[in-house]
Amino acid sequence: MNTLIILSAVGVLALFSEMLNFKKALGAIILLGLVGAFAADVMAWNTNRHYYNEMMVVDNFSVAFTGLLIVITFLWFIMSPDFFREPSSRIDHFALIIFALIGGQLMTSYNNMLMLFLGIEILSIPMFILAGSNKSDLKSNEAALKYFLMAAFATGFLLFGMALIYGATGSFQIQNITQFIKSQQGNIPVMLVAGILMMLVGLAFKVSAAPFHFWTPDVYTGSPTVITAFMSTVVKTAAFAGFFRLFSMCFESSSATWANTIWALSALTIIIGNVTAVYQTSFKRMLAYSSISHAGYMLMAILALNQYAQGSILFYATAYSISSITAFAVLLLVSHLAGNDSIESFNGLAKKNPLLAFATVLAMLSLAGIPPLAGFFAKYYIFTAALQQHYTGLVIIAVMGSLIGVYYYFRIIIALFKSENDDVVIPVNNTFKVFLVVTSVAALLLGIMPQLVAGIL
Amino acid sequence: MNHLIQQVPLHYYVLLSTMLFCIGVLGVLFRRNAIVIFMCIELMLNAVNLLLVAFSVYHGDAAGQIFVFFIMAVAAAEVAVGLAILMMIYRNTKSVDINFLDKLKW
Numbered sequence: 001m002n003t004l005i006i007l008s009a010v011g012v013l014a015l016f017s018e019m020l021n022f023k024k025a026l027g028a029i030i031l032l033g034l035v036g037a038f039a040a041d042v043m044a045w046n047t048n049r050h051y052y053n054e055m056m057v058v059d060n061f062s063v064a065f066t067g068l069l070i071v072i073t074f075l076w077f078i079m080s081p082d083f084f085r086e087p088s089s090r091i092d093h094f095a096l097i098i099f100a101l102i103g104g105q106l107m108t109s110y111n112n113m114l115m116l117f118l119g120i121e122i123l124s125i126p127m128f129i130l131a132g133s134n135k136s137d138l139k140s141n142e143a144a145l146k147y148f149l150m151a152a153f154a155t156g157f158l159l160f161g162m163a164l165i166y167g168a169t170g171s172f173q174i175q176n177i178t179q180f181i182k183s184q185q186g187n188i189p190v191m192l193v194a195g196i197l198m199m200l201v202g203l204a205f206k207v208s209a210a211p212f213h214f215w216t217p218d219v220y221t222g223s224p225t226v227i228t229a230f231m232s233t234v235v236k237t238a239a240f241a242g243f244f245r246l247f248s249m250c251f252e253s254s255s256a257t258w259a260n261t262i263w264a265l266s267a268l269t270i271i272i273g274n275v276t277a278v279y280q281t282s283f284k285r286m287l288a289y290s291s292i293s294h295a296g297y298m299l300m301a302i303l304a305l306n307q308y309a310q311g312s313i314l315f316y317a318t319a320y321s322i323s324s325i326t327a328f329a330v331l332l333l334v335s336h337l338a339g340n341d342s343i344e345s346f347n348g349l350a351k352k353n354p355l356l357a358f359a360t361v362l363a364m365l366s367l368a369g370i371p372p373l374a375g376f377f378a379k380y381y382i383f384t385a386a387l388q389q390h391y392t393g394l395v396i397i398a399v400m401g402s403l404i405g406v407y408y409y410f411r412i413i414i415a416l417f418k419s420e421n422d423d424v425v426i427p428v429n430n431t432f433k434v435f436l437v438v439t440s441v442a443a444l445l446l447g448i449m450p451q452l453v454a455g456i457l
Numbered sequence: 458m459n460h461l462i463q464q465v466p467l468h469y470y471v472l473l474s475t476m477l478f479c480i481g482v483l484g485v486l487f488r489r490n491a492i493v494i495f496m497c498i499e500l501m502l503n504a505v506n507l508l509l510v511a512f513s514v515y516h517g518d519a520a521g522q523i524f525v526f527f528i529m530a531v532a533a534a535e536v537a538v539g540l541a542i543l544m545m546i547y548r549n550t551k552s553v554d555i556n557f558l559d560k561l562k563w
Binding site: 149 | 471482499520555
């Protein structure tokens with residue numbers, strides 16, 4: 001709760017900074033605010049308190065995911081100082097990112113459908129603006145419009161689902177809905193089933209699960225690279241936290257009605273994401289498809305819903321976000337110099353910039369799921385959780401998907417070691433070096449000691 | 458007032474709002490003009506509002522009507538951003554037809 005207050009205060013402060021003349025110090029203030037919010041978040045561990053007439057609940061699940069979101073946002077601020085150079089709109093950028101983070105926090109800690117809806121919207125609306133923040137670039141414009149239309153469309157489905165669930169159960173409160181489902185003893189009214197499936201469609205749009213993933217590659221490619229990094233880490237993690245919370249706390253006892261749908265979504269997402277990623281020539285677009293395929297793996301945790309599922313989805317989100325943000329950071333530097341984001345622009349990076357190449361190799365290995373990096377244990381936990389619920393077929397599909405994944409991630413690694421004639425060294429400043437070292441060490445450390453994160457839930 | 462609303466059976470409301478919702482969905486899928494697509498999304502949201510109000514009266518519970526307020530407020534905020542995005546696109550392309558938006562294909 002204090003986290004929410006601190007973050008909101010920082011966001012509002014950012015909006016006032018131009019009027020009160022402390023624009024220069026804003027970056028430092030925001031980083032301090034994030035540290036404060038993280039501290040407040042850690043203090044809420046094990047308190048399990050309810051706020052606003054049971055509208056919000058701060059339990060360990062929400063504390064863990066909020067902490068992850070804040071850490072990733074902190075890293076994101078470190079990697080993207082250039083985005084805030086533009087004098088006319090830097091303040092808006094700061095404030096919008098903070099407000100998006102607040103939306104993400106609401107999505108991890110809602111206890112009422114209304115808060116879920118508000119969280120999704122508070123997260124999404126700043127993202128529409130940020131996706132289009134490169135105003136003169138037609139690609140950025142297109143990304144913003146596509147993102148806006150698809151997100152609003154998905155919200156429509158989500159709300160219709162909520163309305164039907166309200167019609168069937170008479171409440172928006174998570175506990176009341178759970179009680180209603182339990183009291184039916186397997187005899188679930190059609191309206192409720194329809195509602196659950198509509199909400200599933202809406203949320204599948206948000207986490208970009210196939211067949212609702214069409215907007216993802218376009219929006220990720222068109223948006224400025226830093227915003228894509230934010231979308232594929234913070235937004236995705238928040239969306240999965242909301243998704244998981246809804247299905248594990250609210251709809252669990254009616255799992256017979258939706259388990260097959262999630263099974264199919266997950267399998268389809270893994271296959272489509274991985275196979276299409278192989279054909280990409282742009283690194284950014286490849287990362288977009290890779291993020292789709294990772295959504296497929298994370299859906300397996302929602303399907304499994306046993307005692308390992310919470311820890312495994314948290315660990316997966318952590319491992320994926322850290323590796324992904326490293327990859328985007330390298331892409332930011334490389335594409336800035338090369339002028340495009342094709343895979344060829346990575347050629348010969350190992351000779352020119354060993355540190356960048358090293359960070360990229362670790363990120364790619366972790367995303368591919370090669371031991372001993374974080375990505376391996378992330379996949380291992382999720383697959384174990386799914387196997388324990390006897391989803392053997394799905395695990396086989398997921399393993400084959402990961403094998404295809406290895407191919408396209410290794411294509412990047414091979415490109416790094418190709419010899420190139422020109423010796424243009426990419427300038428890397430010290431903050432960036434620290435950032436790359438920290439994320440690389442984190443990916444290694446989480447791989448060696450996965451219990452650090454996976455064990456806390 | 459409640460009496461008046463309740464004279465119409467509940468499933469009529471469900472049917473009507475489902476129809477409105479479907480019209481909205483079809484509009485989003487088949488229309489090419491971005492402003493018409495906005496309108497269709499609004500239609501979807503208003504179908505939801507109608508459904509929520511009807512359920513709220515039948516359950517005798519105010520939560521549904523409060524939810525409608527939130528949907529309206531959020532939809533207004535969303536459209537404000539959406540129209541701004543559309544203005545930006547119009548300045549660059551002199552059109553609001555989404556067929557012009559094909560820069561992002563592989």
